[in-house]
Amino acid sequence: MIAHPGEPLGPHQLWGAWSWEPGIVLPLGLAAGLYAIGLRALWRAAGPGRGIRKRDAAAFALGWATLALALLSPLHRLGEVLFAAHMVQHELLMALAAPLLVLGRPLVPFVWAVPPGWRRTLGRWTGGDRFRGVWATLTHPVAAWSLHAAAIWIWHVPSLYEATLRSEAVHALQHASFLGTALLFWWSVLEGRRHGRLGWPGAVIALFTTAVHTSILGALLTFSTRPWYPAYGAVSAAWGLTPLEDQQLAGLIMWVPGGLAYLVAALALLASWLAEPEHTPRRLPLGAVSLVLVGTLALAGCGRSGALSFEEAARLTGGGNPARGRLAIRQYGCGACHTVSGVRGADGLVGPPLDGIGGRSYIAGVLTNTPQHMIRWIVDPHGVDSLTAMPATGVGEREARDIASYLYTRR
């Protein structure tokens, strides 16, 4: 019944039981390599800690190490004989590795890790409407929440769970769907809290409700009077546990530490939300008033500063999409060198701030400021000025049009 040939794992073999399956080792190595190469390129160009902060990089490293521990260490083999060990492995994947990896913002270093030419192809791919549509659907908070919940509940159906003990392929599929949906879930929560459709309250509710439903599943396992997965029974005895004890332990692990992880994350989000001055209830009216004031001033000032509305900017640039441009600015790490309002983390000081660029006469001091020139500069700064310190970032024509349109909306 064990997918590996020979004897089921016994206690004396535990510490030698590392798994070096190429299907796991290669993607893990690739992810670490790409992140390190991209981070080096980005930090070399923009200065250490810019674009990706040191704590983002530390989060990624920790998440990666957790992933490696869960998938390569003897825990993986132990999970094939003890349900409780399997549960620890799954909790490490879903409640620890996934959020840390998301906090590491890996897409930015990944983009920087590939040569500019490839980046352009990649950008054309991921910039297409179809890709964006699918991505937006999958990371919609409600969709990501439901997918993750479905993966957790469906895989605990006895026939499916036992299939993972018989077949290495089914087992891999289970892990991929746990990790994949967990990454979507945490992405929608951690990225969506600022500009997602549900915002901070939505993120906190998503975490809280996930804590609740995983705790319910854990409690069901803990209090059940019969083993759900009898296949474990044949070997758990060698480890001094009856199948029912093994299951109770697994249930408790999902219920308490597992549920706690989501609760702690929900409380941390709530705390940082309340710490933002405009969200402290007492100051809410004041925040609203100042928002209206600033908005009015901004509108009044638009004419003078040259900042445009999204529609105007789209027309000016011949069909650029400012919202997409904002995403591209994030994705290509422009913010490591430039300050751009409305783009999180775009606070770089290597190049000039890009806010208010619509009101300037020249781009980089060499091109007159027209949309066509702006696009040309963004695509190929060295073609314009061979001595410029701005690197080719790999942005393609279409994305540059989007980026230019967003920049023209900044006052």
Ligand code: HEC
């Ligand atoms: C490694 C740092 C770095 C990165 C990354 C970078 N830039 Fe620049 N950028 C510069 C520097 C330095 C200048 C000033 C160049 C000059 O004047 O020759 C500049 C100039 C510019 C200008 C002209 C600004 C002005 O005031 O005239 C624009 C527009 C611009 N960058 C857009 C972008 C966009 C869009 C991205 C991302 C796709 C980006 N940059 C990424 C360093 C960078």
